[in-house]
Amino acid sequence: MHQSNVEVFRRFHAAWTQGDLEAVFALVDPDVVVRPLHGALFSRGEFRGHDGLVDWYREMTEPWDRFEALVEDACETPDGAVGLVVLAGYRGEERLHARVGSACEMRDGRITTLTGLNAGGVEKEIRRLRGE
Numbered sequence: 001m002h003q004s005n006v007e008v009f010r011r012f013h014a015a016w017t018q019g020d021l022e023a024v025f026a027l028v029d030p031d032v033v034v035r036p037l038h039g040a041l042f043s044r045g046e047f048r049g050h051d052g053l054v055d056w057y058r059e060m061t062e063p064w065d066r067f068e069a070l071v072e073d074a075c076e077t078p079d080g081a082v083g084l085v086v087l088a089g090y091r092g093e094e095r096l097h098a099r100v101g102s103a104c105e106m107r108d109g110r111i112t113t114l115t116g117l118n119a120g121g122v123e124k125e126i127r128r129l130r131g132e
Contacts, residue, residue: 005081005106006074012104012111013069013085021057025050028111036060037100037116064089064096072099075126080106080113082122082129101125 003011008027015023034047034056047056061067067089074083082103089096101122105113 003109005076005104006083008106008109008111009074009081009083009102009104010071012114013071013083016057017068017070019057019061021054024053024057028053028114029107032111033113035113035115037118038098060087061089064091066090073126075129077103077129080104080111082117082125084119084122084126 012024012027015021015027028050031049032053034052035045036042036047036056042056042059047053068087070086070088072084072086074081080103082101085100085102087096087098087100099119101117101119103115103117103122104111
């Protein structure tokens, strides 16, 4: 069954929120390249392959008791999808709330690159793609 690029994008983030890395791996190319928006918050600006995804997941989620990556909006692109994602972390009384843009390229229904972007730029791109 064919999944739209937006469906893959949404399923990736849902699996990330659930901590289901096996489901994440099923949605990405084995040689996936991830470039987080806030590279300074991580040990490196680029994470590669399944091992890189595990490292990125740990760096993103371990500081928090609970962490969510919730897709607010997403749109197909010729090469994949773009979307707006709300990142939320919870630890005691401490909270993280960040709204980021994300673009992914896909091949054969799997994410090959995932790049963090400024949310405002992605909002404009989504409106352009929808002809608004």
